[in-house]
């Protein structure tokens with residue numbers, strides 16, 4: 437199984453430790469195509485603007501989205517890139533799990549919360565200590581469908 441993990445990069449790296457925890461768990465379920473998103477070495481400047489530049493990052497990530505079987509996004513820290521990835525994912529009819537920490541005091545965008553249908557597009561409010569359980573539950577339901 438190929439998993440595409442989305443998390444904020446240029447939108448801010450405050451939640452990188454949570455991303456790391458999520459990616460470690462996701463690796464039990466398959467190949468995480470975007471492991472770099474959870475790297476503590478990656479700053480809010482992005483991937484060294486990559487030698488090939490932003491177009492390279494965009495095209496590579498859209499290819500990975502196409503290849504993925506499931507998209508998991510940590511959406512607490514607002515990020516244009518994550519929102520874009522989710523929109524592309526919906527257009528590709530991918531199975532999507534969005535994870536939001538209400539303890540942040542933020543209100544999740546209506547364009548994410550309002551997209552939830554409980555099946556193809558799932559939004560879960562969670563606390564960091566429960567994240568592994570939520571992922572385990574999501575992936576065990578996935579196997580049954």
Ligand SMILES: O=c1[nH]c(=O)n([C@H]2C[C@H](O)[C@@H](COP(=O)(O)O)O2)cc1CO
Nearest residue numbers: 442443444445446447482483515517518
């Ligand atoms: O350097 C990058 N590498 C990369 O893979 N991305 C992708 C993966 C992340 O899920 C998402 C983050 O978007 P943003 O940088 O707008 O927060 O975009 C984004 C950037 C920088 O925008």
